Amino acid sequence: MKWFRTLPNNLWAFARDYKLAAVGGALVLLFVGVAALAPQLAPYDPDTVSLRESLARPSPRHWLGQDNQGRDLLSRIIFGARMSLYISVSSIGMGALFGVALGMLAAYYRRLDMAIMRLMDVVLAFPGIIVALTTIAILGRSITNVIIAIGIYHIPQFARLAHGLTLTIKETVFVEGARASGESDAAILTRYILPNCLAPIIVQTSLLIPGAIMTAATLSFLGLGVPPPTAEWGSMLQNSLQWAQLAPHVMIVPGLALMLAVFGFNVLGDGLRDAMDPRLKKR
Amino acid sequence: MTRYIFKRFLISVPILLLVVTLVFLAFQLIPGDPARMYVGVDASQEAVEKVRHDLGLDQPVLTQYVNYMSRLAVGDLGKSIYTRRPVVQELAPRFWSTVELSLAAIVFATVIGVLLGTLATVKHGTGWDHLLTVLSLFGISMPVFWLGLLLTYVFSVQWHLLPSAGNETWRHFLMPTFCLSAFSLAFITRMTRSSLLEVMAQDYVRTALAKGVREAIVVGWHALRNAMLPVLTVVGLRFGYMLGGAVVTEEVFAWPGLGRLLVTAVGQRDIPLVQGALLLFGISFVLVNLVVDLLYGVLNPRIRHR
Numbered sequence: 179m180k181w182f183r184t185l186p187n188n189l190w191a192f193a194r195d196y197k198l199a200a201v202g203g204a205l206v207l208l209f210v211g212v213a214a215l216a217p218q219l220a221p222y223d224p225d226t227v228s229l230r231e232s233l234a235r236p237s238p239r240h241w242l243g244q245d246n247q248g249r250d251l252l253s254r255i256i257f258g259a260r261m262s263l264y265i266s267v268s269s270i271g272m273g274a275l276f277g278v279a280l281g282m283l284a285a286y287y288r289r290l291d292m293a294i295m296r297l298m299d300v301v302l303a304f305p306g307i308i309v310a311l312t313t314i315a316i317l318g319r320s321i322t323n324v325i326i327a328i329g330i331y332h333i334p335q336f337a338r339l340a341h342g343l344t345l346t347i348k349e350t351v352f353v354e355g356a357r358a359s360g361e362s363d364a365a366i367l368t369r370y371i372l373p374n375c376l377a378p379i380i381v382q383t384s385l386l387i388p389g390a391i392m393t394a395a396t397l398s399f400l401g402l403g404v405p406p407p408t409a410e411w412g413s414m415l416q417n418s419l420q421w422a423q424l425a426p427h428v429m430i431v432p433g434l435a436l437m438l439a440v441f442g443f444n445v446l447g448d449g450l451r452d453a454m455d456p457r458l459k460k461r
Numbered sequence: 462m463t464r465y466i467f468k469r470f471l472i473s474v475p476i477l478l479l480v481v482t483l484v485f486l487a488f489q490l491i492p493g494d495p496a497r498m499y500v501g502v503d504a505s506q507e508a509v510e511k512v513r514h515d516l517g518l519d520q521p522v523l524t525q526y527v528n529y530m531s532r533l534a535v536g537d538l539g540k541s542i543y544t545r546r547p548v549v550q551e552l553a554p555r556f557w558s559t560v561e562l563s564l565a566a567i568v569f570a571t572v573i574g575v576l577l578g579t580l581a582t583v584k585h586g587t588g589w590d591h592l593l594t595v596l597s598l599f600g601i602s603m604p605v606f607w608l609g610l611l612l613t614y615v616f617s618v619q620w621h622l623l624p625s626a627g628n629e630t631w632r633h634f635l636m637p638t639f640c641l642s643a644f645s646l647a648f649i650t651r652m653t654r655s656s657l658l659e660v661m662a663q664d665y666v667r668t669a670l671a672k673g674v675r676e677a678i679v680v681g682w683h684a685l686r687n688a689m690l691p692v693l694t695v696v697g698l699r700f701g702y703m704l705g706g707a708v709v710t711e712e713v714f715a716w717p718g719l720g721r722l723l724v725t726a727v728g729q730r731d732i733p734l735v736q737g738a739l740l741l742f743g744i745s746f747v748l749v750n751l752v753v754d755l756l757y758g759v760l761n762p763r764i765r766h767r
Binding site: 399 | 488607614
């Protein structure tokens, strides 16, 4: 466990060299922490309506104010973070699962290559939001369908990555050795090739999270994502449209939360990429 | 060059066919009865059966596919379930306003983005550079709809300077154009900066500087020309995505474009209209990519001779 003991030092060195990325890391930690502990952290129930306090400004009792139905905005933001994390991680997970499987199969069995990879190209020919909208048009509106809608768009991205990696790895000597010693195709794919693809796939996963968060919020903003009254940043913004003139805080708060979360992931990803690419170091 | 263009055209044909086929197949997956959806829930069973027969939905999938393709070949995309007008008539004017907005946005993003990117390179390592880096990171992370709402709140609600909806005059263009271009602007700035920094490290640039050519000329003429190639690809891709990504901007500013039509159609589950809009997005994206590849060949002789 040597890496474990040097971890604090390494983290510190990273934060010193990449200050912006460290800020991003802190934002991501905050986001994940809030999402994980939402029921403990939220001061109120996010769905409790209190019409007498409709659109109340921020106050000592309600730090971020209340929305048009008098629901506590801070609590809704906190539960919104949970929803955001849940949707983005599940959809990227789904994309990774199917994408990696398809990409590896396409690269390993050359007969499948054309069919699978051209299909992936076509899906990538559409902007992500369009693919997601189409999926919602076909399946209808629900949280699960939002996850599927965003997941589908990420399948080709993982497929391409896994495809490229598998093409290289399957030519290596140790795979040849495995084949010579009579290992089955399934064993070669899962026990020899997959573990060697894992690192770049994990990096890819973290780079795609902010996009998934944004797409989920966009779908809800368009009224085609997470159905109300569930607390979700995009649908909170959608709901704020009618009230923004009277009470701008109902519009500013969810947008800010969304932007900071996405910003955190982007900046952290940016810094990590620079730190891992020796060519970009010390520039 | 002619061979390169020809080859590139040939590659686009199967991709277009796949796009069309995929759009057809995707809508075979819809749960429920499309004929029922077409006539409405309270229609009689006979009416449903009649529509099913008229639309050819009672035929095998393969026959439906052949019919769909042959109707497509003559530009027939069916009728909207909601307005009962031909889909093509619904799409055409909407598509044009989306193209207008996207063109304005991509030109703005490219011109300003390249300028800012060059500025960041020239001022490399100074406060300007850091400021631009942070700003562009913000630009990439900005939710388009939130930016739109903030702009509307400040410029329309508070200051009454700009109209918040519609597309009649040039003043209607300002906010949507900025909104739609924000992400690309930030992206192009970053791309120009990194690409230009790479070129500036090359020997011929050092030679030019060493023999006493003014820095402005070296950067603006020698270096920028070579740095533009990767930027151009990004511009092309971004333009393709803008045509689709305009969905959100159009929704915020009530812009009568294709994206807004798509959102409404999805909400109403107006399948022929969704299908038509989707086809249009897919086809224009493939065509934009084709044009970008061709331009790339014109600008970079190394590619077209491969």
